[in-house]
Amino acid sequence: MNNESKKEVSGIVGAQEIRISTGELARQAGGSVLVQCGETIVLGTATMGKPMSPDANFLPLLVEYDEKFYAAGKIKGSRFMKREGKPHDDAILTARLIDRSIRPLFPKGMINDVQVVLTVLSYDGANDPDVMAMIAACGALMVSGIPWEGPLGATRVGMIDGEYVINPTMEQRQVSKLDLLLAGTAKDISMLEAGAREIPENAVLDAIEVGQKGIGQVVDLLSELQKQVAPIMEEAIFAKKNDEHTQKIEELSRPLLTDKLSLSKGKDDIAQAERDVVAHVLEHMSDEEKELISEHEVRGIIHILHGKVTRDRVLDSDARSDGRALTQVRPLTISAGVLPRAHGTGLFRRGDTQVLTVLTLGGPDDALIVDTIRSEAKKRYIHYYNFPAFSVGEIRPSRGPGRREIGHGALAERALYAVLPEYEQWPYTMLLFSEVLESNGSSSMASVCGSSLALMDAGVPITNPVAGIAMGLMSDGKGKYRVLTDIAGMEDEKGDMDFKVAGTKNGITALQMDIKVIGLTREILEKALQQAKDARMHILGEMNKVLAEPRKELSKYAPRIHTMRISVDKIGDLIGPKGKNINEIIEQTGASISVEDDGLVSIVTNDGDAMEKAKKMVDDLTRVIKAGDRFEGKVVKIMDFGAFVQLVPNTDGLVHISQFQDERIENLADIVKVGDILPVVVLEVDAMGRINLSHKATKK
Numbered sequence: 001m002n003n004e005s006k007k008e009v010s011g012i013v014g015a016q017e018i019r020i021s022t023g024e025l026a027r028q029a030g031g032s033v034l035v036q037c038g039e040t041i042v043l044g045t046a047t048m049g050k051p052m053s054p055d056a057n058f059l060p061l062l063v064e065y066d067e068k069f070y071a072a073g074k075i076k077g078s079r080f081m082k083r084e085g086k087p088h089d090d091a092i093l094t095a096r097l098i099d100r101s102i103r104p105l106f107p108k109g110m111i112n113d114v115q116v117v118l119t120v121l122s123y124d125g126a127n128d129p130d131v132m133a134m135i136a137a138c139g140a141l142m143v144s145g146i147p148w149e150g151p152l153g154a155t156r157v158g159m160i161d162g163e164y165v166i167n168p169t170m171e172q173r174q175v176s177k178l179d180l181l182l183a184g185t186a187k188d189i190s191m192l193e194a195g196a197r198e199i200p201e202n203a204v205l206d207a208i209e210v211g212q213k214g215i216g217q218v219v220d221l222l223s224e225l226q227k228q229v230a231p232i233m234e235e236a237i238f239a240k241k242n243d244e245h246t247q248k249i250e251e252l253s254r255p256l257l258t259d260k261l262s263l264s265k266g267k268d269d270i271a272q273a274e275r276d277v278v279a280h281v282l283e284h285m286s287d288e289e290k291e292l293i294s295e296h297e298v299r300g301i302i303h304i305l306h307g308k309v310t311r312d313r314v315l316d317s318d319a320r321s322d323g324r325a326l327t328q329v330r331p332l333t334i335s336a337g338v339l340p341r342a343h344g345t346g347l348f349r350r351g352d353t354q355v356l357t358v359l360t361l362g363g364p365d366d367a368l369i370v371d372t373i374r375s376e377a378k379k380r381y382i383h384y385y386n387f388p389a390f391s392v393g394e395i396r397p398s399r400g401p402g403r404r405e406i407g408h409g410a411l412a413e414r415a416l417y418a419v420l421p422e423y424e425q426w427p428y429t430m431l432l433f434s435e436v437l438e439s440n441g442s443s444s445m446a447s448v449c450g451s452s453l454a455l456m457d458a459g460v461p462i463t464n465p466v467a468g469i470a471m472g473l474m475s476d477g478k479g480k481y482r483v484l485t486d487i488a489g490m491e492d493e494k495g496d497m498d499f500k501v502a503g504t505k506n507g508i509t510a511l512q513m514d515i516k517v518i519g520l521t522r523e524i525l526e527k528a529l530q531q532a533k534d535a536r537m538h539i540l541g542e543m544n545k546v547l548a549e550p551r552k553e554l555s556k557y558a559p560r561i562h563t564m565r566i567s568v569d570k571i572g573d574l575i576g577p578k579g580k581n582i583n584e585i586i587e588q589t590g591a592s593i594s595v596e597d598d599g600l601v602s603i604v605t606n607d608g609d610a611m612e613k614a615k616k617m618v619d620d621l622t623r624v625i626k627a628g629d630r631f632e633g634k635v636v637k638i639m640d641f642g643a644f645v646q647l648v649p650n651t652d653g654l655v656h657i658s659q660f661q662d663e664r665i666e667n668l669a670d671i672v673k674v675g676d677i678l679p680v681v682v683l684e685v686d687a688m689g690r691i692n693l694s695h696k697a698t699k700k
Contacts, residue, residue, distance in 0.1 A: 635674055
């Protein structure tokens with residue numbers, strides 16, 4: 001391989017060395033870099049083309065993240081398809097992280113087609129490729145010459161034994177109380193995502209500051225690489241706009257729009273105010289003006305002006321679109337147990353956002369098998385989020401979940417993970433569906449609340465209820481700002497921040513933040529987290545009025561599970577040759593039975609008699625027999641010196657002729673015959689595993 005054009009930088013970030021190079025692979029892409037940490041290697045490429053349409057008014061950025069099984073030396077598990085197909089959910093979530101991190105730094109109004117592709121080439125099992133992919137995306141953009149306002153870096157922060165760790169290994173993450181992913185510049189955070197085990201707000205702030213230092217180290221490396229490459233900068237193409245006409249339309253419509261918005265309270269009122277102003281402007285436009293600017297363009301100008309007016313009202317008068325105070329949560333309507341046949345349900349409404357979460361309980365065999373380059377594992381807690389068009393009054397075909405739906409479902413799932421019971425305590429598979437029935441701001445946080453209610457309604461012994469809230473930000477870019485609690489849809493669209501915070505009364509369990517402006521200080525974050533905590537406690541208080549703790553009884557329609565632990569060396573006895581024994585139990589009882597490698601056995605059935613029968617059969621097959629145990633055994637063979645008695649399936653013991661009675665026996669067949677049920681006591685299990693029994697000892 002010709003390495004004459006190769007450029008490389010490296011440095012220690014946290015405790016890990018990160019190497020970033022370019023000029024070696026994928027040289028026809030606009031820009032390409034390799035990022036390596038340990039033996040994990042990610043290739044990042046960035047390519048820019050012409051706009052998809054000359055009349056486009058948005059940036060058609062496409063981010064793809066691809067994990068190849070060969071990276072971990074694995075072959076895809078399916079017997080029928082070895083070609084790797086569509087990306088799994090974890091890959092989609094990583095692509096979303098990267099998209100959310102880099103998108104705000106493209107020039108405003110740019111409409112060039114841009115594609116960023118991240119490919120995991122090697123995975124060492126210790127260093128997660130997601131952070132390396134985020135760095136690779138930033139590096140590829142920086143060496144490509146694509147207009148982009150980097151540098152931007154990324155890092156992960158964990159918390160182990162009270163200490164913050166930058167870029168912890170996979171093993172360290174298993175014991176970490178925090179999993180915080182950050183992207184940003186050397187001074188500012190642009191994106192964060194976190195899962196946590198009920199940690200306090202100040203600990204999150206400290207972790208962000210630690211992560212910011214790690215990001216600074218990455219930014220220095222990327223800046224040095226860009227300096228070595230010295231890319232020729234390309235020119236961006238921007239959306240067409242007519243500043244003169246825009247100014248005239250804004251001057252004509254601002255007073256009326258301001259007045260109408262001051263009187264509007266609900267989502268429909270706000271939308272109608274915008275429509276009324278559009279009609280007013282069109283009515284006052286001349287025919288010549290209508291030929292120069294279309295009705296569609298007028299709507300777009302007024303929609304943008306709406307955001308400016310909303311921002312001014314918040315910053316100047318603390319006035320929100322729906323009339324609420326800056327820290328006020330919209331009205332709540334909460335209920336549980338609303339569907340009679342479901343195992344658990346929670347219905348949560350906050351303002352114009354309503355989510356119904358439905359929980360179905362299953363046995364261990366219902367767990368989702370997740371096969372990725374990291375591992376093949378069983379997932380027993382699954383949360384799906386559905387966002388149908390009718391929830392926002394629109395019409396569109398259902399084509400399955402998109403990236404947004406997958407991301408929101410994963411966020412809600414992460415928010416509740418910290419309060420779930422341990423597997424041995426609660427071996428159920430839990431499948432939750434959050435159905436968004438209405439949406440006007442933060443349906444993902446509403447699904448957190450609905451899911452918490454559904455789990456408690458089903459009797460799942462979660463340690464604490466969880467609630468979530470979305471915070472917003474309005475700023476003028478000069479230091480003046482307002483933090484908004486419980487943002488509605490318009491405040492999300494027009495504002496500078498979407499900061500979702502979920503947690504219990506004890507602390508934070510999940511975070512997700514996207515920011516549209518640079519300059520997010522600790523002061524702003526601290527204020528946002530405090531307002532979020534106040535809102536969370538308010539919501540938890542209202543939820544507790546409906547359902548404060550898990551129900552004591554499961555739904556009568558939910559399966560029952562009994563767990564028992566057997567000796568590991570008895571697993572083979574339970575399963576039997578080619579599954580003979582365990583299949584016999586299943587056939588005779590109708591129960592579902594699963595066996596873990598550590599000897600944990602789960603029996604699943606709704607039939608009480610079947611449960612008792614299955615428990616006895618499992619116990620019989622796996623019981624460790626010892627001296628003093630009593631049995632009602634079946635005589636299976638008679639010899640001159642005694643009788644063999646079956647104690648449990650596949651296990652016999654000998655009752656010597658002297659152990660039947662004190663009196664001498666001339667012919668044992670006169671006393672007992674094959675098929676008789678005989679009470680016996682175990683006298684001993686000798687060194688060879690032979691079991692000696694006594695019948696006469698049962699009479700003492």
